[in-house]
Amino acid sequence: MLSATLNLDAAFSAMADPTRRAILVRLAKGEATVAELAEPFDMSQPAVSQHLKVLEDAGLVAHRIQGTKRPRRLEKAGIQAIDLWLARLRESLEKITTGWTRSWPP
DSSP, rough: OOOHHHHHHHHHHHHHHHHHHHHHHHHTTTOBHHHHHHHHHSOHHHHHHHHHHHHHHSSEEEEBBBTTTEEEEOHHHHHHHHHHHHHHHOOOHHHHHHHHHHHOOO
C-alpha cells in the first residue's frame, strides 16, 4: 500500500505542471516522439525530455525503442491507478453529500 501511495504522490506531483498535463493530453491521441511532443511548445527537445522523465518516473508514460526513436505513450496502469483513487473519492463524496441533502435545510 505504501508504494501505491508513493506512486500516486509522484503522479499528482507530475501532473501539477501544465506542460506535463498538455503532454498527457497529446499522448491520449496516440504515441509520439520527443520531436513531435516538442512542436507546440516554446522549449527545446531536451527540456521536453526532462518533462517526459518525470512522467515516466511517476508511471504515467512509457516508451519503446523503434530504431533510433523512442516513441512515448500513456502508461495504462498509472492512469488506471489515478482513476481508481478518484473513483473512490467520488464514491465517498457522494455518500457524504447525500447525507447533507437529506438533512438540509435544518
